[in-house]
Amino acid sequence: MTIEEFVKKNTGKKVDYDGVFGAQCVDLFRQYALDVLGIPEHTGSCATSGGAKDLYLDYNKMPLEKKYFSKITNKSFVPGDVLVWDESGTNKFGHVAIYLGSLNNDFIVFEQNGITQDGAKIALRSRERLLGGLRKK
Numbered sequence: 001m002t003i004e005e006f007v008k009k010n011t012g013k014k015v016d017y018d019g020v021f022g023a024q025c026v027d028l029f030r031q032y033a034l035d036v037l038g039i040p041e042h043t044g045s046c047a048t049s050g051g052a053k054d055l056y057l058d059y060n061k062m063p064l065e066k067k068y069f070s071k072i073t074n075k076s077f078v079p080g081d082v083l084v085w086d087e088s089g090t091n092k093f094g095h096v097a098i099y100l101g102s103l104n105n106d107f108i109v110f111e112q113n114g115i116t117q118d119g120a121k122i123a124l125r126s127r128e129r130l131l132g133g134l135r136k137k
Contacts, residue, residue, distance in 0.1 A: 001035045003080050003098070007110050010120045015112060017042075026052050028112045028120055029082055029096045036080070037136045039068045051093025056084035056131040069134040082134040083107060083125070091115065097125060099133065 001009075010031070014023035017030040029052075033039040041064050055062070059071050072081060077099045085095040097111035103124060112120040 003032075003036055003100070003110075006032060006036045007100075007120075007122065010110075012119045012121065014117065014119045022117050023112050023119065024052075025096045025112055026055075028110070029055070029098070032082075032098055032110075033068070037068070039136070041068075051087070052084060052096035053086050053094025053131065055082070055096055055134065056094075057086075059134075065134065068137060070137050072133040072135050075130070075132065077102075077107075077133055078135070080136070083109060084131045084133060085125075086129040086131050088129060094129075094131070095125075097123075 010028070015028045015031050016023045017027035030042050033042065055065060056071065059065055069082070077083065079100055081099040083097050083099050087094050095111070097109035099107060099109055100122065101108040106124045106126055109123055109125045110120060111123055111125065112118075
């Protein structure tokens with residue numbers, strides 16, 4: 001499946017990959033990893049906080065992420081990379097989304113929000129609190 005097909009198939013849908021806590025941003029990432037990147041395994045919960053930010057901050061503690069992804073620190077992203085944001089004042093878990101492109105100083109991403117549970121969508125996301133990204137090896 002291409003990234004375009006994945007976006008078309010899942011737009012507006014609540015993707016709940018693991019059946020726990022409803023449709024979280026990490027669920028969309030895991031489904032993307034399976035459907036588009038062909039990664040059949042996942043670690044389940046994120047390492048320390050159980051949140052998306054751990055995909056980047058705890059990368060070295062996550063053997064399957066290390067097996068399948070390279071950690072990107074230079075912020076030169078290409079469509080299909082996975083972007084990870086740190087926690088905010090209203091979200092202690094951080095956020096993960098699939099990079100589609102850029103518009104001005106923002107990122108165009110495919111994401112879903114576990115707080116609002118409103119399904120997957122294309123959105124603009126700021127660079128504020130961006131930790132970095134993951135790219136399939």
